[in-house]
Amino acid sequence: DTAVSQTPKYLVTQMGNDKSIKCEQNLGHDTMYWYKQDSKKFLKIMFSYNNKELIINETVPNRFSPKSPDKAHLNLHINSLELGDSAVYFCASSQRDRGQFFGPGTRLTVL
Amino acid sequence: GIQVEQSPPDLILQEGANSTLRCNFSDSVNNLQWFHQNPWGQLINLFYIPSGTKQNGRLSATTVATERYSLLYISSSQTTDSGVYFCAVEWYGGSQGNLIFGKGTKLSVKP
Numbered sequence: 269d270t271a272v273s274q275t276p277k278y279l280v281t282q283m284g285n286d287k288s289i290k291c292e293q294n295l296g297h298d299t300m301y302w303y304k305q306d307s308k309k310f311l312k313i314m315f316s317y318n319n320k321e322l323i324i325n326e327t328v329p330n331r332f333s334p335k336s337p338d339k340a341h342l343n344l345h346i347n348s349l350e351l352g353d354s355a356v357y358f359c360a361s362s363q364r365d366r367g368q369f370f371g372p373g374t375r376l377t378v379l
Numbered sequence: 380g381i382q383v384e385q386s387p388p389d390l391i392l393q394e395g396a397n398s399t400l401r402c403n404f405s406d407s408v409n410n411l412q413w414f415h416q417n418p419w420g421q422l423i424n425l426f427y428i429p430s431g432t433k434q435n436g437r438l439s440a441t442t443v444a445t446e447r448y449s450l451l452y453i454s455s456s457q458t459t460d461s462g463v464y465f466c467a468v469e470w471y472g473g474s475q476g477n478l479i480f481g482k483g484t485k486l487s488v489k490p
Binding site for chain 2: 299301303308309310311312313316318323356358362365366367368369370372373375
């Protein structure tokens with residue numbers, strides 16, 4: 269009965285590769301998000317999706333693209349991976365006035 | 380943009396002690412949340428508290444929005460309370476749903 273789930277939990281890949289991280293929520297929430305946590309534990313929002321519409325896009329390289337096949341899923345695609353992309357990526361979801369709930373995170377290591 | 384400052388940055392407690400963590404923010408906010416990131420990296424939603432006081436077991440939180448601060452109280456601390464505590468706000472002047480995180484308070488509870 270996991271609320272927000274992500275796969276994979278760990279992802280190790282070479283520079284230049286393209287990879288995807290999947291996220292699913294079974295809470296019936298309207299909005300889903302992707303956050304990046306760097307090596308200093310600082311968390312920063314990357315994207316949010318509401319009803320298949322991108323409503324936030326912070327200063328994120330266009331190599332990163334969110335894809336939402338339906339309301340319960342928001343996948344993160346990353347092209348041409350770079351060393352600096354190594355981080356922990358968290359998916360989250362929310363319903364208005366109830367706060368955000370986070371997935372377990374995906375640790376991405378780019379070699 | 381809004382600044383979110385947490386104090387103290389580090390805190391070491393003996394099991395059974397009480398503590399208060401503080402979060403100051405520089406502008407009006409729509410929402411405020413407290414999270415606990417455990418040693419396994421999981422982000423746990425503690426409180427959704429844009430104003431007022433809430434309690435959940437040994438933890439309680441108070442937000443005074445007019446004075447731009449929130450407090451998280453931990454009573455009778457246990458070793459399982461160890462980890463990083465984050466305050467995050469949804470800035471009134473920012474994009475809806477965009478959570479801005481503080482740098483966290485790292486708590487270590489010794490047996």
